[in-house]
Each structure stands twice: as C-alpha cells, then as structure tokens.
Amino acid sequence: MAATGTTGSPCGACKFLRRKCTAECIFAPYFCSEQGPAIFAAIHKVFGASNVSKLLLHVPVSDRCDAVLTVAYEAQSRIRDPIYGCVSHLFALQQQVAYLQGQVMHMKAQLAQNLIDHHSFSIWPVLQE
Amino acid sequence: MAATGTTGSPCGACKFLRRKCTAECIFAPYFCSEQGPAIFAAIHKVFGASNVSKLLLHVPVSDRCDAVLTVAYEAQSRIRDPIYGCVSHLFALQQQVAYLQGQVMHMKAQLAQNLIDHHSFSIWPVLQE
Numbered sequence: 001m002a003a004t005g006t007t008g009s010p011c012g013a014c015k016f017l018r019r020k021c022t023a024e025c026i027f028a029p030y031f032c033s034e035q036g037p038a039i040f041a042a043i044h045k046v047f048g049a050s051n052v053s054k055l056l057l058h059v060p061v062s063d064r065c066d067a068v069l070t071v072a073y074e075a076q077s078r079i080r081d082p083i084y085g086c087v088s089h090l091f092a093l094q095q096q097v098a099y100l101q102g103q104v105m106h107m108k109a110q111l112a113q114n115l116i117d118h119h120s121f122s123i124w125p126v127l128q129e
Numbered sequence: 130m131a132a133t134g135t136t137g138s139p140c141g142a143c144k145f146l147r148r149k150c151t152a153e154c155i156f157a158p159y160f161c162s163e164q165g166p167a168i169f170a171a172i173h174k175v176f177g178a179s180n181v182s183k184l185l186l187h188v189p190v191s192d193r194c195d196a197v198l199t200v201a202y203e204a205q206s207r208i209r210d211p212i213y214g215c216v217s218h219l220f221a222l223q224q225q226v227a228y229l230q231g232q233v234m235h236m237k238a239q240l241a242q243n244l245i246d247h248h249s250f251s252i253w254p255v256l257q258e
Contacts, residue, residue, distance in 0.1 A: 045180070046176065051175060067213075074216065083192045083195050087202060093223065097222060100229035100232075
C-alpha cells in the first residue's frame, strides 16, 4: 500500500479526493497511486475520509498500517454486504467454532468409551486363565 | 431499539444530532430516546450519520434493523479498539477455529489408533486358543 505525497504524484487517497497531496498527508504512506484510489473509495463511502483521518490521528504511527488495513477490510465487506458487512464473516466463524466444539465433545466421549472397552479387552486374557 | 419520531419526542439519533425528528426519520425505528443517543454517538463518530443514512436507504426496510445492529457493533468495537475494531474479534475466532481444528485432527488420529489397538485385543483370545 506504501505511497508518498512527496514524489510529486498524489497518493491514492488524494487522487480519489482530487486534492493536492502534501508531505504531511496522513493517508500517503498507506495508499499508493495505483490500487489506492479504489480502496480509498470504499473507505470514503463507508466511513468518510474525515472520520478515518481523525481515527488515524488518534492511533500511534506504528499502528496506523494495521488500522488502515482493518478499516479497508470493514469498508470493502460493507460494500459487498450492506446489511451485515464483515459481521457475516464473524457469524460464519462463530458457527464454525460451535460445529468444531461439537465434534470435539463427541470425539472426547468416543475416546472415553474406547478407554472403557479397551480395559475390558485388556483384562480378557487374565479372566480366561 | 424501537422508537418513533411521531410521538413528539425525538428519536435517539435526532436527540444526539439536536435536530427535529420527523415522521420520515430513517433512524427513528431503531434508536429510542433513552439508550439511542449513546449508540448513535458511536455510529456517528465512526461512520458519520450521513453515510449510515445513505446505507439504510439502499437496504430493504425489512433488513434495516440488522444493518443498524451490525453498524452499531462495528462502531462500538472501533471505539473500544481504534486499531483493529471488530476485526480483533475475527482474529480471535480464526485462532479458536485453528486450535479446534488441531484438536479434532489429533483426536481423529487417536481414535484411529484405538481402532487398531482394539482389533489386536479383540483377536487376542482367538490367538490364545
């Protein structure tokens, strides 16, 4: 995503917003001129450039890339699914967790039963003597 | 969340935005006067009232409640965790899925081994004859 507002060409965010990109542009390090505008378009549509700018200002510089990535993910998910957004992914994962927990419980019960059966078999030769 | 802009008192969104709540207010059915303003404050801070209003207009009326709930969830998560927002919950669930899948694989291997052992034991009395 890396870009810069100092090379003369605007970053992806400023390109989308059709504004001059300055050396202080908060978006420049994360939105390149090529793929940046499309990603920023989704972010702007869902969150608004101004809200995201304010958010980034309140996040340490070292964490801003992660903040941009997660905001971009949420924005793109909301455009794909306007009703549930990325929460649909969350629901799917919750269902998968519930299903796997059920499998684990079932197999634990099977293993416990096997242990009981195994014991009966292992003392069988002794009983036969 | 149910509220109305027709009873005279503004809905939670209009109360927060300090504006007159009309009978056509798109937020009124989902933001009551009591808890509504606090929830709407988070939504407004993260997404902006105008963006959410546009989003709801593009969602069928029957799905708007779910859209408001998921937007409220994302907004509140982003306020709690400005870097990862609700994506942190997603990461946690992905880790839980990976852990449970590991457990299932391990137990499947154990059950398969038990089946082999069980076979050896079950033919033991025959071999002793």
